[in-house]
Amino acid sequence: MTDSLTRNDLTERLSQILGPRGLTTDGADLAPWLTDWRGRFHGQALAMVAPADTMETAAIVRLASETGTPIVPQGGNSGMVGGATPDAEGRSLLLSTRRMNAIRSIDTAARTVVAEAGVVLQTLHEAVSAHGLRFPLTLGGKGSATVGGLVSTNAGGTQVLRHGTMRALVEGVEAVLPDGSIYDGLATLKKDNRGYDIRHLLVGAEGTLGIVTAATLKLVPALIDRAVVWAGVASPLVARELLLMLEARAGREMEGFEIVPQRCLANVLKHIPGTRSPLEGAHPWHVLVEFGRDDAAATAPQILAEALMAEAFERGLVQDAAISVSESQAEAFWKLRDSISEAERTEGPAMQHDISVPVADMPRFILEAGATVEQRFAGTEVAAFGHMGDGNVHFHVAAPPGADRATWPDHPGKEISAFVHDLVVAAGGSISAEHGIGQMKRDELGRLSDPARLMALRAIKHAFDPKGIMNPGKLVPL
Amino acid sequence: MTDSLTRNDLTERLSQILGPRGLTTDGADLAPWLTDWRGRFHGQALAMVAPADTMETAAIVRLASETGTPIVPQGGNSGMVGGATPDAEGRSLLLSTRRMNAIRSIDTAARTVVAEAGVVLQTLHEAVSAHGLRFPLTLGGKGSATVGGLVSTNAGGTQVLRHGTMRALVEGVEAVLPDGSIYDGLATLKKDNRGYDIRHLLVGAEGTLGIVTAATLKLVPALIDRAVVWAGVASPLVARELLLMLEARAGREMEGFEIVPQRCLANVLKHIPGTRSPLEGAHPWHVLVEFGRDDAAATAPQILAEALMAEAFERGLVQDAAISVSESQAEAFWKLRDSISEAERTEGPAMQHDISVPVADMPRFILEAGATVEQRFAGTEVAAFGHMGDGNVHFHVAAPPGADRATWPDHPGKEISAFVHDLVVAAGGSISAEHGIGQMKRDELGRLSDPARLMALRAIKHAFDPKGIMNPGKLVPL
Missing domain, CATH: 3.30.70.2740 (Alpha-Beta Plaits)
Incomplete structure (x- = not known):
C-alpha cells in the first residue's frame, strides 16, 4: 500500500467495486481463512474480498496493482503447503473465489465443462454426472477443494494413473493477470501454435502469476460399474510386478493403483471407527486397485478383477485378495486408504x-x-x-x-x-x-534446484508480476 | 556484437570452442541454409556453428550472450514460417543442430527415447521400430525434420487425432537457456509440481527462449498392421458425421482422418506422376482414414474398415470407398494426400x-x-x-x-x-x-492477439532473453 492511500481509502474503493457481499473486514469473520486447514500456517489480512465475477476480480487486481497491495487467492483452503495463507504482515487482501461458482456450460459432444474457479470438486462431479459424464479427478478434499485451487496446484489424486493430473484435464483457462488484464483462453482448440503456452504456465503456478477465474475441463464417459480390490502383497517390488501385469492385461480399465503398508492399515483399524480389514490374515503390504468400465461391451469389472486376481495369485504376486461386491464395500475399501493421514495424526x-x-x-x-x-x-x-x-x-x-x-x-x-x-x-x-510448493517447501526448492531452473522460475515470476503482488512468498525461492 | 570485439575475434573464439568441423564461414557452404526450403525467406549470417554436444552449445551461447550476438537455431530447415532463417543484417550465428544427432537411450519398459535435437524424424522412427516401438508423429518432411525443430514448433502432422501434437509426446527436455545455463529436464517423472512448467514453455517456443538440445519422447507399441480407406463424401458436414461415427466405433484404432476436396485430388492426379484415383466415380469431397492395431487381439484393421465402411454406406455417410489391400496401396493413398501442396504449386x-x-x-x-x-x-x-x-x-x-x-x-x-x-x-x-508463427505470421499475431496474450508473450521473452539474442524477430510481436 502506498503512503498516499490509507487503509480506509483502500477498503472504501474495494467496497465500491464489490458491494457489501463481497468485502469482509471483521476479524472474527476472517479468522477461519487465515489458517490453513491443517493448522500449520497462520497469517493476517487487510480484508477478504469475494468478487462475484471475472470483471470484479480484474477491478480488484487493478486496484491492488495501482496501490502495491499483495493479493492471496484462496479456493477451498484445503491446500497442503500453505499456498493460500497470507503472511503475518496484514497488508494482503485475501481473495476468495467462492462466489465465482457457476458452471458456465457443459458441452456433451465435445465432452468439456467450463467451470468457474469457486466450483467445488464434488459439485462439479455431480453436475456432469447428470449428463452421463465424469470429471476423472478426485481426492480426499473433494467437498472443499475448488476448480481454481485444483488448476493452480496441478492437483493429482487417486485417478491419475489413467487420466493424468489436472494439467492433462485442463483444456483452457481464463485468468486475471497481475496487471489486471483478463487472459481469455477458455476456447478449446485441439491445435494452436500461437506462441508460448500460457495455459500450462498458469496450471500449477499457485496463484503467483495471476488468478485463475475459470477453466475448461475435459470430461470422460461416466463409469457404468466398478470393482475395488484389496490385496495383500509381500513387498513394494512385488506390488510393482502386479502393477505391470495389470497394466498389460487391463490398462484401459484400471482406474487406480495404491500401495498401503501394514503399519498404515493397522493405524486406520485402530483409530478410525467402523473400519475393518478386508482380509483375514496379516500381510506386510497391501494394494488397492480399482477397475471400472465406461463401455457396456467391456468385461464387467467384477469378472475382470476375479480373473486377474486368480492369475496374480497363481503367479505368486498376491498373497490374498478381496473384491468388492457392492458400492458400499468399494467405498469401505477406499475409506481405509483415505483415512491413513487422519489415523496417523491420532497416533x-x-x-x-x-x-x-x-x-x-x-x-x-x-x-x-x-x-x-x-x-x-x-x-x-x-x-x-x-x-x-x-x-x-x-x-x-x-x-x-x-x-x-x-x-x-x-x-x-x-x-x-x-x-x-x-x-x-x-x-x-x-x-x-x-x-505444490507454497510457503512450506519454498526454501527447500531453493536449496535443491539447479541454477537454470531457479533462473527460469524467478524470471517468469518477475516478468508476469514485476510488482510482486500476486501471492508473494509462495513457490518462487528468493 | 560489441565494438570491442571484431568479427575475426568472434570467429577465432568460436573456432576454439568448436574446432574445424563445427564452424563454417564460407559463403557457398552457408548459402543453402540461409533460405527456407520454400524459398520465401532469405537471410545472412556471420557463420554457421554446428556444436557437437550440449556443452559446446552452452559455450557458444555464453559467448553470444557476452558479445550480444544473435543466434538462430536451425534443424532440418523444413519449417513453414521462416522460423529458422536469419534476418538480412548478417550479424547472426546460424546454429545448426545437425551434429547433435545421437539417440542417447531407449527405455523399452517405460516406452521412452532420449533423442538429441539433430536426430532426423525418419531416423528416430527406424531406431525405435527396431525395438517393436513407434514414435507416433509423422509428417511430410520426415526425411529432414529434426527432433529439436519438431519440439520447438510443437509439430503436428497426420497422427495427431489419436496421439496428439509434439506437446503430448515430449516428456522431458534439455535446453541451453539464453544466459548459457543448461536446463536439464530429461528425467521423466509422472508427477512433478516444482513450480512453473518449463517444458511446456520450451515446446513451441521456436528457439526464442533457448536452444532445445535433447528431448525425452513418448513411444507407443508398433503397429502390427494397418488399413487405409479412401472414401468419397458429399460435404464436410457429412465427413464430420462420419468422423463421429468412427470415433464412437473405433476411436482407439483410428490413427488419422483427413479431408480432401475434389479440386485438390484433381490437381494431384494432373501433376503428380504415377498417381491414380482410388475411386471410379467423381465425388465433391474425399476422406482418408487410417486404422491400425498394436494389439494382436484386436480386430484386424482390414476387417474393421470393411465393417465400418459398410455401415457408413448404409447410413448414407459415404458415397463410395476403397480399402487398401497392401502396404503399397496404403502408401499410394497417403501419397495422394501428401502431394496436395506440391501439385498446387505446379498449378x-x-x-x-x-x-x-x-x-x-x-x-x-x-x-x-x-x-x-x-x-x-x-x-x-x-x-x-x-x-x-x-x-x-x-x-x-x-x-x-x-x-x-x-x-x-x-x-x-x-x-x-x-x-x-x-x-x-x-x-x-x-x-x-x-x-508456428516464425517471421511469417508475427505481425498478424500482433494485429490479432488480445492485450493479455501479447503482454504475456513479451514478458516471457524478455524474462528469458533480456538481451534479445535468441532467434530475434521470430514469434513475439514487437
Whole structure:
C-alpha cells in the first residue's frame, strides 16, 4: 500500500467495486481463512474480498496493482503447503473465489465443462454426472477443494494413473493477470501454435502469476460399474510386478493403483471407527486397485478383477485378495486408504513428504530410503503409501513413541525432511509430486534446484508480476 | 556484437570452442541454409556453428550472450514460417543442430527415447521400430525434420487425432537457456509440481527462449498392421458425421482422418506422376482414414474398415470407398494426400493458411469461409484440406488463372490472408494451428492477439532473453 492511500481509502474503493457481499473486514469473520486447514500456517489480512465475477476480480487486481497491495487467492483452503495463507504482515487482501461458482456450460459432444474457479470438486462431479459424464479427478478434499485451487496446484489424486493430473484435464483457462488484464483462453482448440503456452504456465503456478477465474475441463464417459480390490502383497517390488501385469492385461480399465503398508492399515483399524480389514490374515503390504468400465461391451469389472486376481495369485504376486461386491464395500475399501493421514495424526507426530521418483525406481526407493531414514533417526518409523502407479508416494516419517507433538516437527523434524529430500534428489525425483510448493517447501526448492531452473522460475515470476503482488512468498525461492 | 570485439575475434573464439568441423564461414557452404526450403525467406549470417554436444552449445551461447550476438537455431530447415532463417543484417550465428544427432537411450519398459535435437524424424522412427516401438508423429518432411525443430514448433502432422501434437509426446527436455545455463529436464517423472512448467514453455517456443538440445519422447507399441480407406463424401458436414461415427466405433484404432476436396485430388492426379484415383466415380469431397492395431487381439484393421465402411454406406455417410489391400496401396493413398501442396504449386500461386477452429465448427467454417473468400476475391478458389479430426485444415486460396506468380502473393495475396485470418479469429480459432508463427505470421499475431496474450508473450521473452539474442524477430510481436 502506498503512503498516499490509507487503509480506509483502500477498503472504501474495494467496497465500491464489490458491494457489501463481497468485502469482509471483521476479524472474527476472517479468522477461519487465515489458517490453513491443517493448522500449520497462520497469517493476517487487510480484508477478504469475494468478487462475484471475472470483471470484479480484474477491478480488484487493478486496484491492488495501482496501490502495491499483495493479493492471496484462496479456493477451498484445503491446500497442503500453505499456498493460500497470507503472511503475518496484514497488508494482503485475501481473495476468495467462492462466489465465482457457476458452471458456465457443459458441452456433451465435445465432452468439456467450463467451470468457474469457486466450483467445488464434488459439485462439479455431480453436475456432469447428470449428463452421463465424469470429471476423472478426485481426492480426499473433494467437498472443499475448488476448480481454481485444483488448476493452480496441478492437483493429482487417486485417478491419475489413467487420466493424468489436472494439467492433462485442463483444456483452457481464463485468468486475471497481475496487471489486471483478463487472459481469455477458455476456447478449446485441439491445435494452436500461437506462441508460448500460457495455459500450462498458469496450471500449477499457485496463484503467483495471476488468478485463475475459470477453466475448461475435459470430461470422460461416466463409469457404468466398478470393482475395488484389496490385496495383500509381500513387498513394494512385488506390488510393482502386479502393477505391470495389470497394466498389460487391463490398462484401459484400471482406474487406480495404491500401495498401503501394514503399519498404515493397522493405524486406520485402530483409530478410525467402523473400519475393518478386508482380509483375514496379516500381510506386510497391501494394494488397492480399482477397475471400472465406461463401455457396456467391456468385461464387467467384477469378472475382470476375479480373473486377474486368480492369475496374480497363481503367479505368486498376491498373497490374498478381496473384491468388492457392492458400492458400499468399494467405498469401505477406499475409506481405509483415505483415512491413513487422519489415523496417523491420532497416533502421533509425523513428517510428511509428497515425493516422486521415476515409476520403475519407486519400489526400491521405498525400501532403501525407508531403511536409511530409520537407521539415521533412531526410533522413527517410515510409512510410504499412495499412488505407486504414478511413481508418487506420501513418504511419512513417524516420530518415536512419546515424542513431543509441539517441538518434534521442528527438531528433529526439519532435519528429517531435509534428509528425505536429499535422498529424493539423489534418486532423480521431485520433492513435490502433487501438493505444490507454497510457503512450506519454498526454501527447500531453493536449496535443491539447479541454477537454470531457479533462473527460469524467478524470471517468469518477475516478468508476469514485476510488482510482486500476486501471492508473494509462495513457490518462487528468493 | 560489441565494438570491442571484431568479427575475426568472434570467429577465432568460436573456432576454439568448436574446432574445424563445427564452424563454417564460407559463403557457398552457408548459402543453402540461409533460405527456407520454400524459398520465401532469405537471410545472412556471420557463420554457421554446428556444436557437437550440449556443452559446446552452452559455450557458444555464453559467448553470444557476452558479445550480444544473435543466434538462430536451425534443424532440418523444413519449417513453414521462416522460423529458422536469419534476418538480412548478417550479424547472426546460424546454429545448426545437425551434429547433435545421437539417440542417447531407449527405455523399452517405460516406452521412452532420449533423442538429441539433430536426430532426423525418419531416423528416430527406424531406431525405435527396431525395438517393436513407434514414435507416433509423422509428417511430410520426415526425411529432414529434426527432433529439436519438431519440439520447438510443437509439430503436428497426420497422427495427431489419436496421439496428439509434439506437446503430448515430449516428456522431458534439455535446453541451453539464453544466459548459457543448461536446463536439464530429461528425467521423466509422472508427477512433478516444482513450480512453473518449463517444458511446456520450451515446446513451441521456436528457439526464442533457448536452444532445445535433447528431448525425452513418448513411444507407443508398433503397429502390427494397418488399413487405409479412401472414401468419397458429399460435404464436410457429412465427413464430420462420419468422423463421429468412427470415433464412437473405433476411436482407439483410428490413427488419422483427413479431408480432401475434389479440386485438390484433381490437381494431384494432373501433376503428380504415377498417381491414380482410388475411386471410379467423381465425388465433391474425399476422406482418408487410417486404422491400425498394436494389439494382436484386436480386430484386424482390414476387417474393421470393411465393417465400418459398410455401415457408413448404409447410413448414407459415404458415397463410395476403397480399402487398401497392401502396404503399397496404403502408401499410394497417403501419397495422394501428401502431394496436395506440391501439385498446387505446379498449378499456380496460392495463399496458404494453417488454421484451426473448434472441431465441431470446422465443417461449417470450411463451407462458409470458403464461399465468403471466393465472393470477396473474384476468381480465387478455396481448397481446405487436412486434419479435420483435429479442427485444423490448410485453408488455401488459389489465384485466378493467369495470376502473376511473382506479384500476386503480395497483392492481393496479403490482403487475402488478412481477410482469412479475420474470419478465423471471428470463429474463435487460431491463425497458426501447427506451423508456428516464425517471421511469417508475427505481425498478424500482433494485429490479432488480445492485450493479455501479447503482454504475456513479451514478458516471457524478455524474462528469458533480456538481451534479445535468441532467434530475434521470430514469434513475439514487437
